[in-house]
Amino acid sequence: MEKPGTGRLQLALSSTMDSVAEIEAAAETLAANAGMDEDTRFGFTMAVREAAVNAVLHGNEYDPARKVNVRLENNGKSLIVSIADEGHGLDPNKIPDPLAPENLLRGTGRGIFLMRSFMDEVHFRESHPGTEVTLVKHLAPAAETS
Amino acid sequence: MALTIASRELDGVTVLDLSGRITLGEGSVQLREAIRDLISKGMKNILLNMGDVNYIDSSGLGELVSAYTTAKNQGAALKLLSLTKKVKDVLQLTKLYTVFDIYDDEASAIASYK
Numbered sequence: 001m002e003k004p005g006t007g008r009l010q011l012a013l014s015s016t017m018d019s020v021a022e023i024e025a026a027a028e029t030l031a032a033n034a035g036m037d038e039d040t041r042f043g044f045t046m047a048v049r050e051a052a053v054n055a056v057l058h059g060n061e062y063d064p065a066r067k068v069n070v071r072l073e074n075n076g077k078s079l080i081v082s083i084a085d086e087g088h089g090l091d092p093n094k095i096p097d098p099l100a101p102e103n104l105l106r107g108t109g110r111g112i113f114l115m116r117s118f119m120d121e122v123h124f125r126e127s128h129p130g131t132e133v134t135l136v137k138h139l140a141p142a143a144e145t146s
Numbered sequence: 147m148a149l150t151i152a153s154r155e156l157d158g159v160t161v162l163d164l165s166g167r168i169t170l171g172e173g174s175v176q177l178r179e180a181i182r183d184l185i186s187k188g189m190k191n192i193l194l195n196m197g198d199v200n201y202i203d204s205s206g207l208g209e210l211v212s213a214y215t216t217a218k219n220q221g222a223a224l225k226l227l228s229l230t231k232k233v234k235d236v237l238q239l240t241k242l243y244t245v246f247d248i249y250d251d252e253a254s255a256i257a258s259y260k
Binding site: 017020042046049050053057098099104105106107108109110111113114117 | 169170171201203204205207208209211212214215232236239240241242244245
């Protein structure tokens, strides 16, 4: 029997802030259906939103010709969200450490840090063109569907 | 929910009561414009009441930092009041909690400008 909350959703969206809201709502639903507690759900959804904003804003630069492809999955052990843009690519290692004293007052550069803070795994992959980020949050034993 | 901003004056301090989300496309621009408007009018004491702000993203954090530095560069003081737990958590995580003057009660915040 399929575990409750498990499943996969794929979305192909335009490069707009409405798409960011749609991805955020889908992540919220995925986390809620997995039984994630409120604080963890907040962080999970925020990380997904940051990745979505990066794809729409920095990756696709709001270009209507470029799509954002999203896959959300609950495999019973983890929630996995992949977001791919069609932009010029991103080297996450070139993002300055936002916690360094000299960077604390920068207006940008905290998105990837927030993703890494709230997720168990964050992977970047060049997808030619563009970047695919995969976010993984392991389900706590109590929230694992068994 | 988009950000709403209401302004009031209290003992020489401009209090902006914020409500909603401070995020890219929702609240960042409104906040930026509100702060710029106050500074252009020569307001030196600005207090952001965050008691009804339930969400802030990296763009919103950037906007808060920009507001803080813009105010400071113009000889004004921008402080924060009544952070919700979620916003406080994000500010602590990003070490911005140490950057801002943050108060839990309005009377203490207002008194701090004297």
